[in-house]
Amino acid sequence: MTMTNNIPQRSTVLNIPARAARAGTLAGAAIALVGTFLSWTYTDEFPGDLTVTGYPGGLQLLTLTGALLTLVFALSALGVPGLRWLTPGGPLGAIRFLALATLGTTAYTVAAIAVTLDGLIALDPGAWISLVGSLIAVLAALGLPADSPLIADDPPTTWYRFRHSLRGPTPQPPTRPLPAWAEIVTIAVSLGLTLYVFTYGIDTEYSELFIGFLILVVLGAFGLARAGLLHRLTHLTGKHRNVTVAAAFIAAICFPFTQDNDTYALIGTNILIFATVALGLNIVVGLAGLLDLGYVAFLGVGAYTAALLSGSPQSSIGVHFPFWLAALTGAAVSLVFGIIIGAPTLRLRGDYLAIVTLGFGEIFRLTMNNLNGNSGPDVTGGSRGIPNIPDLELAGFKFGLPHDIAGFTLGRSGNYFLLMLVFTAIILLVFHRSGQSRIGRAWVAIREDETAASAMGINGFRLKLLAFGLGATLAGLAGTVQAHVSYSVTPEQYKFAGSAPPNSAFLIAAVILGGMGTISGPLIGAALLYLIPAKLQFMQDYQLLIFGFALIILMRLRPEGIVPDRRKKLEFHEKDQLDQPEERLPEHATGVTKAGA
Template identity: 45%
Template sequence: MRIPQLVSPEQQQRLHPIGTVLTVVGGLVLLASTFLPWAYSSAALDDMTILGYPSTLQLYAAGFGLGAAVFAFLGRRLARGDGRQVVGWTRGAKTASVAAAVYLVVILGSIGLELGGLVNVVYGGWVALVGALVALVGSRLLVSGRPPRLARRVPPAWLGILSIAAAMAVVLYAAYYGLDQEDAGGFVSFVVVAIGAVAVLFRLGVMRWLSAVSGRHRKVLIFAAFLTAFAFPFTQNGSDENMSIATQVLIFAVTALGLNIVVGLAGLLDLGYIAFLGAGAFTAAILSNSVFSTVDWHPPFIVVVLISGAVSGTLGLIIGTPTLRVSGDYLAIVTLAFGEIFRFGMINLDGTDGPDLTNGSNGIPGVPDLNLFGLDFKDTHTVLGIQLGRFANYYFLLLVLIAVVILIFVRLNNSRIGRGWVAIREDEKAAEAMGVNVFGLKLFAFASGAFLAGVAGSIKAHHDVSVTPDQYIFLESAFLLAAVVLGGMGTVLGVLVGATLLKLMPEKLRFVEEYRLLIFGLLLVVMMRFRPEGLVASKRRQLEFHDDDDELAEKIQSDIDEREATGVVPVGGQA
């Protein structure tokens, strides 16, 4: 979020030296304060009571303080003529100071909540807050300047590959450390640190440079990403709790990628998408070896996966054929109704109101764990001295599934079909006038998205052990749609980020369960106000939402020209 300047550009140039001094002093005060105690008791966060020995969360604050001071010092010189900096290091100083102030507020608030009042914040914490506020005030007096033009600098191949490996190592550490935080305040504080660090790197142009490097070494990036994901269970020391969260995130992400075809590419608003996930789960449960199964046929799981996807895809065709002739709000209402009809239909298939298939509201419990190629998923395996339980087994299976889904999504997106979907999303009438088979492509989007959801549901049934109709309510469809919108419609990475946030945050913030929907709503309002295109947006959607931003248009056009000149193709998104 950009904080407006309170002075004119001419005043800003005169106040720039004062702002530099204040930012440097505030950053150094914040750095020094981390060696002081911040909390009265060690019960808060990660023990901030020891003099001269900073805790991990205090070291993060020290990083923001040091960053603000260093970047402000590097940006102290101004270019002659227009008064703008040669290199905009002060962009990093401004963002680091904002992140430091927000971080200190969260830290001190967490100490007050966990210990029963702000009186338990000792002198070191208040010194840190004063330093962060001084740095924040000073940074508002700095001239922004231009960001470093790192993206145009082509590094040696070895350096690019090393940078990708380092980035993946940081991601792996962040996932390990974040899930390891059992304290809610510590988890929220770490999330603020991660967001602040990424924001600083964006403002300095480092993320843009890393994106360009990743584009030049696309195969290395894909290999490193999946190697990092594969290594994740080995960092959890056999924790079933964390691996259960990870498997739920992957199931949610696979389903959201299927919805991304419908909403992100074809532009069809589907509010009943959770029904397709439920159809796949019920199909797998009915065909499983559960003692509560109502069908005396139990084919191998590979066959069950295809049948589950086919059943969901067929439902997509059935609901799509009569309803896809409407659009907009009418389509949303129809799909919402379909989601509720599916849930009540599963309840009525109890042998009384309809055929005995699902045992009604009781559902199908006791779904056994998978057994693929002699591997029993309920067994614990020891690899490299680390125990991997049942959730780790499902995690690896879901990792393979999500790789297949991403491959399908990217291929469709870059094909003639994908271009037809985008044309329909942009202007359905114009696409039809140009010869695009609008109804056929919309129906295919509905069916293909439903098929992927059904495949995910077949694994979810065995993962959850039990399948009941109440698991597939409208709120779950809303969360899936929010993951696509929040992450960035039409992109792979954006949907993965959105799905991770929306599935992980509720699990780690159970202490605010009563206010979870309120926080979720506020988050969406803020996102729609300041970044409606999503966290990881495609260039096309950025221009759609900011068509009056000439600076953004020039930046995007510069990116496109640079990619054409270097032969770099963007990964997972649209140019």
């Protein structure tokens, strides 16, 4: 006796006929798209001027983008020639996430207009049309048949079907490999689009636009991941690693040339500083497994060393080293501090080590605050710090002045961005070579089980001290550039926690959220954690609260990080299989019946 008669052949969240669901998704996305070409409000008091008919602007462009992507992926699900390559992992999850992104952006815009102006009465028909269209698209997408039929003895719950439909099948590498030149072009185009999206986010002129951009990008990224495009891109970048690295640096070099506003270029420079420091911490936390809660102090050591040696009128030393010598000195002093702190403390493990490193971070901040001439020798200027740090000059190139290069004007922040990009390349090379060496494998062994590593002959203390010292050196190197970018250094810049990075709490969060033990993970995590507070200054009093909620949600949905290490991904998701209802094949497919069993 077989069970095929009672087995559902498709899994949907809403009980909608498949044909109606497909038509509703296409119609809803099209209606939302049409609404963006109509006026959304009667006054231009709302940022972005949404009063123009026939020419979308501001937040309307985000809704238009989400609706257009939803349409394209829905057509791909219908098998339209030329679009099937967009969904190697199945279109269902992509369509639903993109429809949610469109609805989220549109609903946020409607709410922002109502709050900013005179309530819902301030909305013109275009806003209602896009809102209704995006809602129809979401509801219809929830009725689409699953990419892979969910088969079980008992009908699954609606919540489980919703989770399963969003996850979709596991994407696989392309079965038909592209020519090598086409793969390289795909990588270059993808990195160019990434640069464009990143630049658009930094260049947003008002907070409402940035929040809408954030909603669209986050949900859209989930959609692209469910479609399998990110998995396919990862496969290509791993295959052409050298080409990917070169293309990434070329895209990064292009960034300052796209910025007309030096303020936005400064955000990019600070993101690079924060990201490189997070990458140095990744050696300590991600590779060696040492929880360092005072790591930002090493950034301060390098910054203070450069400030004292770079010719500032307020420097108590009164010397002026060339920058390359000041940078090496800052890195060396940070290394010394790392060894001094690590030698007596790295025999501790776990929480005890974390408490000691937290104490070191606070001791550094308080010491810099007390070396003011009253509580101690006048070395660091106390709470006022060391101001008036002069701009750099290397080989006649003055970093404080704008320069015209190939018809583009490169401002002060752009100059420092390119300098910091060189430092980032150095730190990336050190991290990569260290992680792939015998020492790197020993660090991973210590991270996984220090007792077992010691039993295999690994000198845990010496290797942990090496990781601690190397991480401190890289942080000090980045600190020497930070001192010149910010013009001054003060003790309050190097706290454990605060409303904005850099601080130790945000650095650790950048490593964990981005992906411990990976190269690109901390860079992405640091970019997000710096960019979001920098663009949402009006929410400064609530940033830590919002950050806490976001951290909880991300750790629940993706505990291995945005760019997971393969070991961490298996570790976190191997147990999740126990939480899911068992999925079985129909008995006629296996040739086994209940009677036969």
